Amino acid sequence: MAKILYTIGYEGRDLDGFMEELHDHGVARLHEVRRRASSRRPGFAKGALSRRCEQEGIAYQHEPELGTPDHLRRLYKATGSLDVDAYREYLTDLAAELDRESAVAIETPTCLMCLEKDFRMCHRQVVAEQMEKRGLEVEHIA
Numbered sequence: 449m450a451k452i453l454y455t456i457g458y459e460g461r462d463l464d465g466f467m468e469e470l471h472d473h474g475v476a477r478l479h480e481v482r483r484r485a486s487s488r489r490p491g492f493a494k495g496a497l498s499r500r501c502e503q504e505g506i507a508y509q510h511e512p513e514l515g516t517p518d519h520l521r522r523l524y525k526a527t528g529s530l531d532v533d534a535y536r537e538y539l540t541d542l543a544a545e546l547d548r549e550s551a552v553a554i555e556t557p558t559c560l561m562c563l564e565k566d567f568r569m570c571h572r573q574v575v576a577e578q579m580e581k582r583g584l585e586v587e588h589i590a
Contacts, residue, residue: 453553453584455572459565463491467504469589470559477507477558479549481572483515487563507556513545514560516571535574546575550582559589 454473458466470478478501485494494510501508516524517538524530539546552558564570567588576586 451554451584452557453550453576453579453586454557454559454589455567455576455586456559456561456589457564457567457570457572458487458489458492458561459563461565463497463500466492467500467506470506471504473559473587473589474557475506475559476556477509477552478561479514479552479558480508480510480561481514481575482510482562483512483517483521485510485512511545511549513542514539514549514575515562520571530569530571530574532574535571539574539578546578546582549575550579550584553579553584 454475456466456469480494480497485497487493491497491500498508516530516535520531520534520538560572560575562570562572564572567573567576573588576588580586
């Protein structure tokens with residue numbers, strides 16, 4: 449049976465509800481895939497989020513290399529959409545990182561986190577797509 453990798457976006461969520469969602473899905477590790485782990489939303493900046501995860505018994509890890517590179521972020525802001533093909537190409541250079549991520553997710557219930565509420569508008573879907581190729585089933589927490 450394939451292991452499940454979850455993804456979640458924190459947009460529009462409060463921290464307590466976010467943590468409840470993680471617990472409801474049995475998540476034991478939260479891997480943040482934002483390039484920059486800062487946020488204006490209370491509790492979602494790297495330091496505060498990692499402390500809260502520790503209090504909740506969830507391991508936290510920031511994976512900035514899986515975030516959207518600056519040149520693609522600028523393009524996203526200008527056009528309103530992610531250049532999925534360019535991001536896929538970027539990920540081909542990160543095969544070892546993706547292999548390591550999938551090995552962790554196979555052993556421990558893991559969730560990839562980013563800002564975007566709708567996974568279809570977020571780079572984490574492309575990361576998840578690559579994880580599916582490594583034997584994980586993906587479930588996007590809505």
